[in-house]
Amino acid sequence: MPSVKAQSSDGEIPEADVEVAKQPVTIKTMVEDLRMDDAGGNDLVPLPNVNAAILKQVIPRCTHHKDDPPPPEDDENKEKRTDCVSVWDQELLKVGQGTLFELILAANYLDMKGLLDVTCKTVANRIKGKTPEELPKTFNIKNDFTEEEEARVRKENQWCGEK
Amino acid sequence: GGAGSGSGSAGAGGRLPSRVLELVFSYLELSELRSCALVCKHWYRCLHGDENSEVWRSLCARSLAEEALRTDILCNLPSYKAKVRAFQHAFSTNDCSRNVYIKKNGFTLHRNPIAQSTDGARTKIGFSEGRHAWEVWWEGPLGTVAVIGIATKRAPMQCQGYVALLGSDDQSWGWNLVDNNLLHNGEVNGSFPQCNNAPKYQIGERIRVILDMEDKTLAFERGYEFLGVAFRGLPKACLYPAVSAVYGNTEVTLVYLGKPLDG
Numbered sequence: 001m002p003s004v005k006a007q008s009s010d011g012e013i014p015e016a017d018v019e020v021a022k023q024p025v026t027i028k029t030m031v032e033d034l035r036m037d038d039a040g041g042n043d044l045v046p047l048p049n050v051n052a053a054i055l056k057q058v059i060p061r062c063t064h065h066k067d068d069p070p071p072p073e074d075d076e077n078k079e080k081r082t083d084c085v086s087v088w089d090q091e092l093l094k095v096g097q098g099t100l101f102e103l104i105l106a107a108n109y110l111d112m113k114g115l116l117d118v119t120c121k122t123v124a125n126r127i128k129g130k131t132p133e134e135l136p137k138t139f140n141i142k143n144d145f146t147e148e149e150e151a152r153v154r155k156e157n158q159w160c161g162e163k
Numbered sequence: 164g165g166a167g168s169g170s171g172s173a174g175a176g177g178r179l180p181s182r183v184l185e186l187v188f189s190y191l192e193l194s195e196l197r198s199c200a201l202v203c204k205h206w207y208r209c210l211h212g213d214e215n216s217e218v219w220r221s222l223c224a225r226s227l228a229e230e231a232l233r234t235d236i237l238c239n240l241p242s243y244k245a246k247v248r249a250f251q252h253a254f255s256t257n258d259c260s261r262n263v264y265i266k267k268n269g270f271t272l273h274r275n276p277i278a279q280s281t282d283g284a285r286t287k288i289g290f291s292e293g294r295h296a297w298e299v300w301w302e303g304p305l306g307t308v309a310v311i312g313i314a315t316k317r318a319p320m321q322c323q324g325y326v327a328l329l330g331s332d333d334q335s336w337g338w339n340l341v342d343n344n345l346l347h348n349g350e351v352n353g354s355f356p357q358c359n360n361a362p363k364y365q366i367g368e369r370i371r372v373i374l375d376m377e378d379k380t381l382a383f384e385r386g387y388e389f390l391g392v393a394f395r396g397l398p399k400a401c402l403y404p405a406v407s408a409v410y411g412n413t414e415v416t417l418v419y420l421g422k423p424l425d426g
Contacts, residue, residue, distance in 0.1 A: 022244065046241050060390060086394060098178060101176050101179060103177070104183055105180075108180060108182070108183050114236075116183070116186065120183065120186040120187045120190065123187045124187050124188075124190035124191055126188070127191060127195060127198070128191070128197065130198065132198040132201035132202070133196055133200065135199070135201075135202045136202050136203065139176035139177075139202070140176060141177040141203050141206075143201075143202065143203050143205060144203050145204060145207075146201070149203060149204075153200055153201055153207060154201065154292075157200055157201075157252045158288075159248055159288060160193045160194060160196060160197035160200075160251070161194055161197060
């Protein structure tokens with residue numbers, strides 16, 4: 001089975017079966033454009049935006065889901081549920097916020113719809129139930145509003161509050 | 164390096180691309196989005212920067228009844244976000260006479276044909292500051308008394324007989340579209356607008372109400388014509404858009420528009 005080597009931002013070269021590696025659309029495009037499937041397994045697919053630690057988590061997920069049917073076309077008005085994350089993915093996503101965000105960025109860069117959906121659902125689940133004060137701490141985000149700006153945003157958005 | 168550790172790179176959440184944040188937001192309810200807007204400026208801009216983004220489009224589709232979206236009731240609202248906001252400010256099912264109900268579309272009140280009763284409703288949200296505009300119109304006959312205006316939470320929303328309920332005490336202010344009288348504290352405050360031969364109200368005609376809680380005034384517009392200030396010296400209280408009606412099976416629609424567009 002032909003394999004593809006991807007070179008991460010920090011120089012490491014995780015290897016993967018070419019069929020598995022083609023799941024991320026970015027890689028699939030690169031592989032096909034450069035006709036890497038036919039060649040010997042010595043060409044490197046450069047991924048400067050993804051570091052090795054993240055790539056090592058993304059590749060097993062691609063392997064696990066390699067025979068999944070393609071996700072159905074989004075039904076525009078279907079209720080967006082956050083509770084249908086597979087058990088396997090839940091395990092993968094038991095990571096800290098920083099790693100979760102890195103996975104999201106990788107999924108976005110590699111154009112992997114399945115992984116992007118599931119990581120975003122996970123973030124949404126972590127947002128639910130938290131107060132505005134808890135959220136910046138939970139996600140390690142600096143709240144850069146001045147007191148005045150924050151008061152104005154609160155006032156403007158009062159209509160969004162509890163029904 | 165070091166991204167394998169639990170906390171990972173600090174600040175990554177603050178620099179998620181808008182496209183990705185929108186996907187996260189599309190899984191959240193309105194009250195949760197309110198919390199997200201307060202996290203940081205980037206999250207705020209991502210949520211409120213585009214009033215027609217996928218986040219607002221899908222929230223609008225999920226929150227508003229098809230009956231409202233299919234008709235032209237909301238035609239004067241320019242964005243999905245404005246439509247969601249209008250629904251949050253619509254007539255309240257829990258704050259109206261027992262003789263009226265709010266129709267499936269969420270914006271129109273229907274008055275049951277109960278004899279000898281005047282019936283009204285307040286909206287879900289009242290205002291104690293800022294400037295606010297909404298449009299209101301009758302979709303059925305007015306009868307002898309059809310009043311639009313504002314009320315505090317304490318004003319009664321039902322009474323015996325066919326009277327100008329809105330404006331009947333010091334808790335409400337109203338304009339009777341049938342005889343053009345302004346009403347407050349049980350008294351007629353003059354005729355409105357103050358001109359000769361003011362045109363009669365036509366069913367379906369949208370009247371714009373402008374409440375200015377900074378100036379403490381209530382004014383009305385018809386078509387694109389400003390008719391004038393009807394009431395001054397409003398109190399420093401929480402005031403709700405309200406209506407009162409007497410005609411059996413008549414219907415009244417109210418749509419919140421947001422800040423008035425004028426200066």
